[in-house]
Amino acid sequence: MNSFLDYQNEQNMSLFTDFYELTMCASYFDNQKFEPATFDLLIRRLPETRSYFLFAGLEQVLLYLKNLKFTEEHLAYLKKQGFNQQFLDYLRDFRFTGDVWAVPEGTVAFPCEPLIRVTAPIIEAQLVETFLLNTVNLQTTIATKASRVVQAAKGKAVIEFGLRREHGIDAGMKVARCSYIAGCRGTSNVLAGLAYGIPVFGTMAHSFVMSYEREIEAFRAFVKTFPDKSTLLIDTYDEIAGAEKAVAVAKELEAKGCRLGGVRLDSGDLAELSKKVRKILDENGLQYVKIFASGDLDEFRIEELLNKGAKIDAFGVGTKMGTSADRPYVDVIYKLCETMNKKGTFSPIMKLSEGKATLPGRKQVYRFKDENGNFAKDVIALADEKMEGEPLLVKVMEKGEIVYDLPSLERIRETAAENLARLPEKYKKLTNAPMYPVELSRELEALIRRLKRRLKKTEFIFS
Amino acid sequence: MNSFLDYQNEQNMSLFTDFYELTMCASYFDNQKFEPATFDLLIRRLPETRSYFLFAGLEQVLLYLKNLKFTEEHLAYLKKQGFNQQFLDYLRDFRFTGDVWAVPEGTVAFPCEPLIRVTAPIIEAQLVETFLLNTVNLQTTIATKASRVVQAAKGKAVIEFGLRREHGIDAGMKVARCSYIAGCRGTSNVLAGLAYGIPVFGTMAHSFVMSYEREIEAFRAFVKTFPDKSTLLIDTYDEIAGAEKAVAVAKELEAKGCRLGGVRLDSGDLAELSKKVRKILDENGLQYVKIFASGDLDEFRIEELLNKGAKIDAFGVGTKMGTSADRPYVDVIYKLCETMNKKGTFSPIMKLSEGKATLPGRKQVYRFKDENGNFAKDVIALADEKMEGEPLLVKVMEKGEIVYDLPSLERIRETAAENLARLPEKYKKLTNAPMYPVELSRELEALIRRLKRRLKKTEFIFS
Numbered sequence: 001m002n003s004f005l006d007y008q009n010e011q012n013m014s015l016f017t018d019f020y021e022l023t024m025c026a027s028y029f030d031n032q033k034f035e036p037a038t039f040d041l042l043i044r045r046l047p048e049t050r051s052y053f054l055f056a057g058l059e060q061v062l063l064y065l066k067n068l069k070f071t072e073e074h075l076a077y078l079k080k081q082g083f084n085q086q087f088l089d090y091l092r093d094f095r096f097t098g099d100v101w102a103v104p105e106g107t108v109a110f111p112c113e114p115l116i117r118v119t120a121p122i123i124e125a126q127l128v129e130t131f132l133l134n135t136v137n138l139q140t141t142i143a144t145k146a147s148r149v150v151q152a153a154k155g156k157a158v159i160e161f162g163l164r165r166e167h168g169i170d171a172g173m174k175v176a177r178c179s180y181i182a183g184c185r186g187t188s189n190v191l192a193g194l195a196y197g198i199p200v201f202g203t204m205a206h207s208f209v210m211s212y213e214r215e216i217e218a219f220r221a222f223v224k225t226f227p228d229k230s231t232l233l234i235d236t237y238d239e240i241a242g243a244e245k246a247v248a249v250a251k252e253l254e255a256k257g258c259r260l261g262g263v264r265l266d267s268g269d270l271a272e273l274s275k276k277v278r279k280i281l282d283e284n285g286l287q288y289v290k291i292f293a294s295g296d297l298d299e300f301r302i303e304e305l306l307n308k309g310a311k312i313d314a315f316g317v318g319t320k321m322g323t324s325a326d327r328p329y330v331d332v333i334y335k336l337c338e339t340m341n342k343k344g345t346f347s348p349i350m351k352l353s354e355g356k357a358t359l360p361g362r363k364q365v366y367r368f369k370d371e372n373g374n375f376a377k378d379v380i381a382l383a384d385e386k387m388e389g390e391p392l393l394v395k396v397m398e399k400g401e402i403v404y405d406l407p408s409l410e411r412i413r414e415t416a417a418e419n420l421a422r423l424p425e426k427y428k429k430l431t432n433a434p435m436y437p438v439e440l441s442r443e444l445e446a447l448i449r450r451l452k453r454r455l456k457k458t459e460f461i462f463s
Numbered sequence: 464m465n466s467f468l469d470y471q472n473e474q475n476m477s478l479f480t481d482f483y484e485l486t487m488c489a490s491y492f493d494n495q496k497f498e499p500a501t502f503d504l505l506i507r508r509l510p511e512t513r514s515y516f517l518f519a520g521l522e523q524v525l526l527y528l529k530n531l532k533f534t535e536e537h538l539a540y541l542k543k544q545g546f547n548q549q550f551l552d553y554l555r556d557f558r559f560t561g562d563v564w565a566v567p568e569g570t571v572a573f574p575c576e577p578l579i580r581v582t583a584p585i586i587e588a589q590l591v592e593t594f595l596l597n598t599v600n601l602q603t604t605i606a607t608k609a610s611r612v613v614q615a616a617k618g619k620a621v622i623e624f625g626l627r628r629e630h631g632i633d634a635g636m637k638v639a640r641c642s643y644i645a646g647c648r649g650t651s652n653v654l655a656g657l658a659y660g661i662p663v664f665g666t667m668a669h670s671f672v673m674s675y676e677r678e679i680e681a682f683r684a685f686v687k688t689f690p691d692k693s694t695l696l697i698d699t700y701d702e703i704a705g706a707e708k709a710v711a712v713a714k715e716l717e718a719k720g721c722r723l724g725g726v727r728l729d730s731g732d733l734a735e736l737s738k739k740v741r742k743i744l745d746e747n748g749l750q751y752v753k754i755f756a757s758g759d760l761d762e763f764r765i766e767e768l769l770n771k772g773a774k775i776d777a778f779g780v781g782t783k784m785g786t787s788a789d790r791p792y793v794d795v796i797y798k799l800c801e802t803m804n805k806k807g808t809f810s811p812i813m814k815l816s817e818g819k820a821t822l823p824g825r826k827q828v829y830r831f832k833d834e835n836g837n838f839a840k841d842v843i844a845l846a847d848e849k850m851e852g853e854p855l856l857v858k859v860m861e862k863g864e865i866v867y868d869l870p871s872l873e874r875i876r877e878t879a880a881e882n883l884a885r886l887p888e889k890y891k892k893l894t895n896a897p898m899y900p901v902e903l904s905r906e907l908e909a910l911i912r913r914l915k916r917r918l919k920k921t922e923f924i925f926s
Contacts, residue, residue: 005473006636019656023688134632168597202482204483205483207502211496226489323792328787352700
C-alpha cells in the first residue's frame with residue numbers, strides 16, 4: 001500500500017459495496033433473474049432530537065450511478081472470492097441502465113417518504129444499495145444537523161469548523177458541502193473552498209500566540225500579513241487582557257488606515273466574556289470589530305448563549321456539527337417495493353415485520369401548502385394516482401443517463417433556505433417539536449389492506 | 464463538478480486543512496519565523512464510556528507528510544484568497560522536512576500521552592495539524608470502539624458491517640481497516656478486501672427473499688450459487704418457519720455432498736430466537752450450521768446477549784461501531800510544547816488554562832510491566848531523561864523521510880492483540896473501569912513547576 005487514499009477514486013467505487021450485494025447479484029444472475037424491480041430509499045424514523053430531515057447527497061449518487069463499472073482488477077479480485085466466470089463476464093460489461101426519481105437536494109423531508117426511487121433490472125438495483133445509503137446517510141445527517149445549528153443562531157453567521165474531527169477525507173469534504181447547503185456561511189476547509197467555491201474562514205490558534213514571547217507581539221505579527229481582515233484569538237492567557245491588547249493593535253491599524261476584523265473567544269463563559277469584550281471594544285470606538293465564538297458549540301449551546309444575551313456576531317461550530325455527535329446517522333434504508341411478476345407486470349410488495357413494515361408499490365410524495373404558502377402536510381401516494389399538491393420526486397435518470405440539470409451548490413442552498421422558510425416554526429423547535437403530518441393516500445391505504453390479507457395467506461403457505 | 468469524489472486524491476491533500484493553518488503560516492513567513500518547534504498530538508481525556516484508546520492512523524499520516532506539496536491550481540486558489548506572492552513562491556517548493564516520533568499503530572494508549580511528536584520548522588509543523596488530527600481522530604475512535612465490541616464478544620467472531628452508514632468513502636475504508644486492527648474477523652466492504660486484504664463476508668438481504676414468491680425458493684436459488692458457504696437470512700417472515708426451511712435446504716445440500724454455512728437472525732429477541740434456532744438445527748443433525756446475528760448491535764448488546772446464553776457464533780456489527788455512535792470522536796489535539804529561542808536552543812512551553820493545560824517540552828512515554836508482563840503503569844517523561852520501562856514513541860520520520868518499516872496490517876493487528884492481552888482485565892470492563900495509572904516523571908514535574916512560576920511573571924508582563 002503506497003497510497004493513504006487506498007483505492008479511493010471513481011473507477012474503484014463499484015467495489016465500495018457490501019459483499020452481500022455481490023453474492024445476491026451472482027445468485028440472481030445464475031438464476032437468470034433479470035426482471036426489473038423498484039427500490040425506495042427512505043429514512044425509517046426521526047431520531048428523538050430531530051423533527052425533519054434536510055435531504056442531501058443526490059449529486060454524488062447520480063455521478064456514481066453514471067460512472068459505475070468494473071475493472072479487470074476488480075474482476076480478478078472477485079474471481080479469487082469464488083464468483084464464477086459467467087457472472088464475472090456479465091460484470092465486465094455492467095452499466096447501470098435504470099430509471100431514478102428523487103427529491104431535489106435541499107428539500108425538507110420526513111420519515112417514510114421515498115427520497116430516491118430506483119427502477120432497474122433487480123441485479124443493478126440491488127448492487128447500488130450500499131453506495132446510495134452511505135452517501136445519503138452522511139450528507140442528510142450532516143445537512144439536518146447543520147440546519148438546526150443555523151436555526152439556533154437566528155441569523156448570526158455560522159462557520160463550519162469541524163474538519164479536524166470529521167470522519168476522514170470524504171466526510172471532511174461532504175460536511176463542508178452539506179453545512180453550506182444548510183445555511184452555514186462558510187467552512188475552514190480550504191480544499192472545500194477550492195472544490196465547491198464555498199467561502200473559507202479562519203483565525204489563528206493558541207499555538208501561534210504561544211510561539212511569541214508576548215501575546216501582543218503575536219497579534220502584531222499576524223495583522224502585518226492580513227491588516228484588513230484579521231481575527232485575533234484573545235483567550236490564550238486572559239480574555240480581558242487579550243481584548244485590551246486587541247484594542248491596542250486595532251488602534252495601530254487605524255493609524256495605518258486599516259481595520260481589525262474581529263476577536264475570537266474559544267473557552268470560558270462565552271456569554272459573560274462576550275459582553276465584557278463588547279463593552280471594551282465599544283468604549284474604544286471599535287463597534288466594527290466582530291466577536292467570534294467557538295469551543296464545543298452545537299445548536300443547544302448557541303440557543304443558550306443567545307438567550308443569555310451573548311454579544312456574539314459569528315459562531316465557529318466544529319466537532320458536534322461535523323460528526324452530528326448526538327446522532328451520527330439516520331435510519332436510512334433501501335427497500336424493495338415492487339417486482340415484475342411472471343406475467344410481465346409490476347406487483348407491489350411489502351414487508352410486514354413489526355416496526356420494520358415497508359410501503360408497497362411505486363410511489364410519489366405530494367406536499368400540500370396552506371394559504372400563506374407554508375408546508376401544511378405531505379401525502380405519500382401511488383405514483384399513478386391523481387393527487388393535488390406538489391409532487392416532490394422528479395425524474396433524474398432515465399435508462400442510466402442523467403436527465404436532470406444538476407443544480408449549482410448555490411441553487412441547492414437556496415432550495416434549502418426556501419424549504420426551511422416554508423416549514424412552520426413549530427416544526428423547527430430544537431426540542432419537543434410536534435410531528436409534521438405525513439399521510440398515506442386512500443389508494444395506498446387500500447393497497448396495503450389488500451396486501452396484508454394476501455400476505456397472511458402467503459405466510460401460511462410458507463410455514 | 465463532474466466528480467463525486469471532489470478533488471480527493473493525494474496531490475490535493477495539502478489543501479485539506481483549516482484555513483487558519485495557512486494564515487498562520489503566511490504570517491510566520493512574513494515575519495521570517497522559520498525556527499523549529501515541537502508539537503505533541505495527544506488525546507486530552509477519556510470519554511465517559513472508554514477506559515483506553517487503541518491508537519491507529521499512523522501509516523496514513525506518514526504517507527501524507529511524505530507526499531505533501533502544492534500544485535499550481537492550489538497556488539492560484541490561494542492567490543485569490545489574498546495570500547502574497549512571496550508566500551506562494553515559498554509554498555511552491557514546500558516539502559515537509561521534519562522529524563516525527565510516534566507510538567506504533569495497535570498500541571493501547573491513555574490520555575495526555577504524546578502519540579505523535581512532530582519537530583519541524585514551525586510553518587511546516589503547523590500546516591500539517593488538521594490532517595494529522597483528522598486521521599488519528601477517525602482511526603483511533605473506531606479502533607477503540609471496535610476493540611470494545613471484540614472484547615464483549617469473548618472470542619466469537621465479529622464482522623464489521625457498517626459500510627452503509629459510515630461517514631463517506633474514506634470512513635468506509637478506514638473503519639474496515641481499524642476494525643480489523645482491533646480484532647474483527649473481517650468486513651462487508653469489498654473494496655477494503657481488495658485494498659487491504661481483509662477477509663470479506665456477506666449473507667443476503669430481506670429484499671432477496673422478498674423477490675421470490677416463496678422463501679424456500681429464495682433459499683434454493685441462493686445456495687445454487689454458493690453451495691458450500693451460504694448463510695441464509697431466516698427472519699423475513701417468521702424466524703422459526705425460516706429455520707425449518709433452512710433445515711430443508713441444508714438436507715438438500717447434504718444430499719449433494721455440500722454443507723450449509725449458516726443462518727442469520729436480524730431482528731427480534733436474538734437471545735431467545737438463537738436458542739430456539741440452535742435447537743432446531745441440532746435436532747436435525749446440523750451442528751455444523753452457524754448462527755449469525757445482526758441488527759443494531761454494539762458492545763453492550765453483545766455482552767447482554769451472551770449473558771443471556773444466546774447461541775450465536777458470529778456477530779455482524781454495523782452502524783453503532785462504524786460511526787462509534789455513542790461517542791463519534793475523541794478529544795484529540797495538537798499542541799505546541801517547545802520552540803527554539805533566540806539563543807538557538809529549544810525552550811519548553813505550556814498552556815495553563817484550566818482543563819486545557821498542556822505538558823511542556825519534548826517528551827517520551829515509558830510503559831512499566833508487572834512480573835507477568837502485564838501493563839502496570841505509564842510514565843510521561845522528558846525525552847532526554849533516563850528512565851526504566853519500555854519507551855513507546857519510536858522515530859518514524861527523519862528530515863521528511865520515512866525511517867520506519869511500515870508494518871503490514873496483519874502485524875498491526877497482532878500488535879493490537881498483544882497490547883490488549885497485556886492490559887489487565889479490570890481496565891477493559893465496558894463500564895466503570897478504573898483509571899489506568901499514568902504518572903509524570905520527576906523531571907517533567909519539576910519543569911512544570913518552574914514554568915508555572917515563570918508564566919505567572921509572564922502574565923504580569925502581558926497585562
